[in-house]
Amino acid sequence: MLLTLPSDRGNGTSSPQDDHPAVIDVEALSLTVGTRAVLRQVNFWVPANGITTVVGPSGSGKSSLLRILNRMWDHVPRVRIEGHVRFSGQDLYARGVDVRAVRTHIGMVFQRPTPFPRSIYDNIALTLRVHGIRQGISDRVESVLSASGLWDEVKDRLLASALTLSGGQQQRLSIARALALNPAVLLMDEPQSALDPRSRDQITQLMLTLKKHTTIVLVTHHLDEAKRVSDRLGVMVGGTMEVFGPAREIFQSESVARLASATQEFGQ
Amino acid sequence: MIRSEQGRLTSRGLRSLVETGVQTGLGILALAPFVVLVGLVGYLIWVSIPVFRYMRWGFFSHIAWNLGNLYAYHPVLVHGVRVMPGAEFGAFAFLLGTGLTSLMAICLAVPIAFLLASAASFGVSWPWRNILAILVEMMAGVPSVVFGLFGFIVLGPAIATQVGPWLNHWLSPIPFFSGPVTSETNLLTATVTLTLMVIPIVATTTRVAMARVPRDWVDSARALGWTEHEVFWHVIWPHSRAALTGGTILGLGRALGETMAVLMVSGNALNVLPKNIYSGVSTMAATIAGQLDAALTDPTRMAVHALGTLGLILMAISLAVNLIARVVVVSDGQTDHAGGGLAHGIL
Numbered sequence: 001m002l003l004t005l006p007s008d009r010g011n012g013t014s015s016p017q018d019d020h021p022a023v024i025d026v027e028a029l030s031l032t033v034g035t036r037a038v039l040r041q042v043n044f045w046v047p048a049n050g051i052t053t054v055v056g057p058s059g060s061g062k063s064s065l066l067r068i069l070n071r072m073w074d075h076v077p078r079v080r081i082e083g084h085v086r087f088s089g090q091d092l093y094a095r096g097v098d099v100r101a102v103r104t105h106i107g108m109v110f111q112r113p114t115p116f117p118r119s120i121y122d123n124i125a126l127t128l129r130v131h132g133i134r135q136g137i138s139d140r141v142e143s144v145l146s147a148s149g150l151w152d153e154v155k156d157r158l159l160a161s162a163l164t165l166s167g168g169q170q171q172r173l174s175i176a177r178a179l180a181l182n183p184a185v186l187l188m189d190e191p192q193s194a195l196d197p198r199s200r201d202q203i204t205q206l207m208l209t210l211k212k213h214t215t216i217v218l219v220t221h222h223l224d225e226a227k228r229v230s231d232r233l234g235v236m237v238g239g240t241m242e243v244f245g246p247a248r249e250i251f252q253s254e255s256v257a258r259l260a261s262a263t264q265e266f267g268q
Numbered sequence: 269m270i271r272s273e274q275g276r277l278t279s280r281g282l283r284s285l286v287e288t289g290v291q292t293g294l295g296i297l298a299l300a301p302f303v304v305l306v307g308l309v310g311y312l313i314w315v316s317i318p319v320f321r322y323m324r325w326g327f328f329s330h331i332a333w334n335l336g337n338l339y340a341y342h343p344v345l346v347h348g349v350r351v352m353p354g355a356e357f358g359a360f361a362f363l364l365g366t367g368l369t370s371l372m373a374i375c376l377a378v379p380i381a382f383l384l385a386s387a388a389s390f391g392v393s394w395p396w397r398n399i400l401a402i403l404v405e406m407m408a409g410v411p412s413v414v415f416g417l418f419g420f421i422v423l424g425p426a427i428a429t430q431v432g433p434w435l436n437h438w439l440s441p442i443p444f445f446s447g448p449v450t451s452e453t454n455l456l457t458a459t460v461t462l463t464l465m466v467i468p469i470v471a472t473t474t475r476v477a478m479a480r481v482p483r484d485w486v487d488s489a490r491a492l493g494w495t496e497h498e499v500f501w502h503v504i505w506p507h508s509r510a511a512l513t514g515g516t517i518l519g520l521g522r523a524l525g526e527t528m529a530v531l532m533v534s535g536n537a538l539n540v541l542p543k544n545i546y547s548g549v550s551t552m553a554a555t556i557a558g559q560l561d562a563a564l565t566d567p568t569r570m571a572v573h574a575l576g577t578l579g580l581i582l583m584a585i586s587l588a589v590n591l592i593a594r595v596v597v598v599s600d601g602q603t604d605h606a607g608g609g610l611a612h613g614i615l
Contacts, residue, residue, distance in 0.1 A: 112484055
């Protein structure tokens with residue numbers, strides 16, 4: 001296994017523009033699927049323990065960028081990735097890197113909740129068992145369900161099917177499942193967009209809690225949500241990173257507002 | 269004003285008349301399957317009655333199938349039924365032949381079909397999985413007589429000269445596998461031919477269920493650091509299990525009812541039970557087709573009635589298999605929406 005984490009979490013390369021250590025550092029990244037250039041010369045970096053948000057209109061390449069960070073493109077034919085993606089200083093696409101280890105350290109939550117049609121307990125326990133963890137599974141299940149704010153709602157029906165949960169609960173279970181492996185980074189691909197307003201708010205609160213000890217990379221097209229949670233912000237348009245920097249500065253500079261109006265509120 | 273109201277009333281009346289007509293027509297049409305099924309079963313029961321009066325339960329337990337002395341001057345009256353002297357209609361050998369060929373074919377086909385479906389949906393890389401899927405589906409469309417011809421010309425000689433002696437050499441301590449290979453058309457040839465015909469049915473049903481597993485589930489399992497192998501066993505397989513069951517039952521249905529290919533490669537053995545896998549056998553379906561000409565020469569029509577009785581039993585078994593499949597698939601499908609739903613749809 002070429003990746004040696006999480007002991008070295010956050011001790012990677014530093015960005016030239018900032019004193020904060022970068023957990024993820026993307027340099028001159030280009031992605032081509034078939035003959036279509038999806039990403040072009042993207043540069044950005046993700047500091048430890050905070051929320052780095054990428055916003056942009058549909059089709060701008062933000063989700064594609066997120067999927068590069070845990071090598072989800074490996075399963076798609078005719079994909080070419082150029083440039084460097086470093087995780088704590090190690091190139092994720094270097095020869096010999098163990099994809100399993102990459103994804104253990106860099107978890108992912110998808111747009112739609114993805115609970116497996118098993119019990120609530122099994123959704124998390126199976127994840128651990130597959131990784132060879134046999135001891136302390138119950139404690140781990142409780143701790144991640146608590147961390148995702150779901151424990152009080154499900155503690156009396158852990159053996160019920162995960163499909164009986166509401167959409168918002170299912171998404172929090174998906175987050176709990178991703179947290180079960182104690183990832184250094186959590187990639188979140190529009191985790192609120194398929195949910196009702198109340199559930200969206202719960203996920204937002206959850207992200208704000210999680211960011212204290214987990215690095216989150218969030219992709220969204222909702223500017224208001226990005227504004228509430230982001231520490232750093234990147235704006236993608238047409239496969240390139242137009243703006244990247246501290247979220248507060250970008251929102252103050254009105255470059256986002258300008259881009260938003262240009263792309264009609266990052267509409268679907 | 270009045271004229272316009274009348275006009276509207278007239279038009280509405282016509283429309284309702286047309287609607288009633290269409291509904292009645294569709295209702296009558298919807299009855300057709302019921303009428304056909306009841307008519308078919310009713311006819312088969314009617315032709316079976318004299319056979320059961322003559323043979324009683326011996327129809328199921330006797331091995332001999334003999335039209336009797338067709339040159340006799342007069343038919344004889346037995347249990348109130350006219351038959352040719354010495355006639356005997358025992359279906360045991362055909363029941364055994366049908367059961368053996370079908371079950372052995374299923375045992376061989378299901379693991380191969382499962383591996384093919386797994387490869388075509390997950391195992392091999394693009395574009396090979398598409399090519400494999402198309403090839404397997406094309407296999408399902410090959411006419412059974414072609415499989416029969418292939419079995420007769422290619423498989424039969426290969427089994428008689430290569431496979432059979434090899435199996436006999438290595439597996440002879442097992443009773444059913446030991447014995448001389450004297451014929452090219454036998455139980456083993458029929459089984460292998462049926463296996464080739466069953467594989468595409470089971471493989472296609474399973475592959476389609478595997479391909480229908482939501483990509484979100486597969487992606488999220490991969491994102492948890494699971495290997496492809498683990499994703500397959502924990503995500504893909506639980507959702508295609510019901511479809512594999514459904515496909516197996518569909519395949520069993522085809523194997524039970526397959527006529528032409530089995531007729532060509534089974535050896536059509538009458539009046540004997542298979543001693544080993546190298547013995548000739550005959551199945552109910554193949555006997556109905558193979559013996560019809562001879563049965564028509566029976567002036568009492570009892571031989572035709574006996575073939576009808578074989579048809580009745582074959583139909584009863586097929587319906588029972590279908591019913592069991594529904595029960596199995598529905599109970600599995602309650603916890604497994606993707607595969608269960610698919611297999612349920614197919615059944």
